[in-house]
Amino acid sequence: MPITKGFRALVDEAMAQIKNYSVQEVRARLADPRVQLVDIRDVRELAAGTVVGAYHAPRGMLEFWVDPASPYHKPIFADEGKEFILFCGAGWRSALATKTLQDMGMTNVAHLDGGYAEWVKQGGPTETPEEREKRKAKQA
């Protein structure tokens, strides 16, 4: 059975309908408490690091964590005062995920163009899971 609409078309369509931020734009707002970076990659992809302060919400659970009607709802997503900026490895999954959350009614959601790869390439601050634990322990 041929694929009649490929991933590239899906990603391009999503990108045309969502808010896309460059690494530079996100870095400029990283310390803003109204901004929440959301890493939607699989847990095994986090071992090499993530954006400092990012919340991990695997793409497979995203719709269920966002919807207050879901038994898996995570209250962090109910904060309408925050803008949630999703990212993945290179920006494809997060484009699709951002479009899905937008379709669910979220207006405070956007995506990081180029994903974690572009973030690292441009020298954005990162932390490993171990560094994250140490940082959180210091803050507690």
Ligand SMILES: O=S(=O)([O-])[S-]
């Ligand atoms: O979805 S991806 O851009 O990380 S390959």
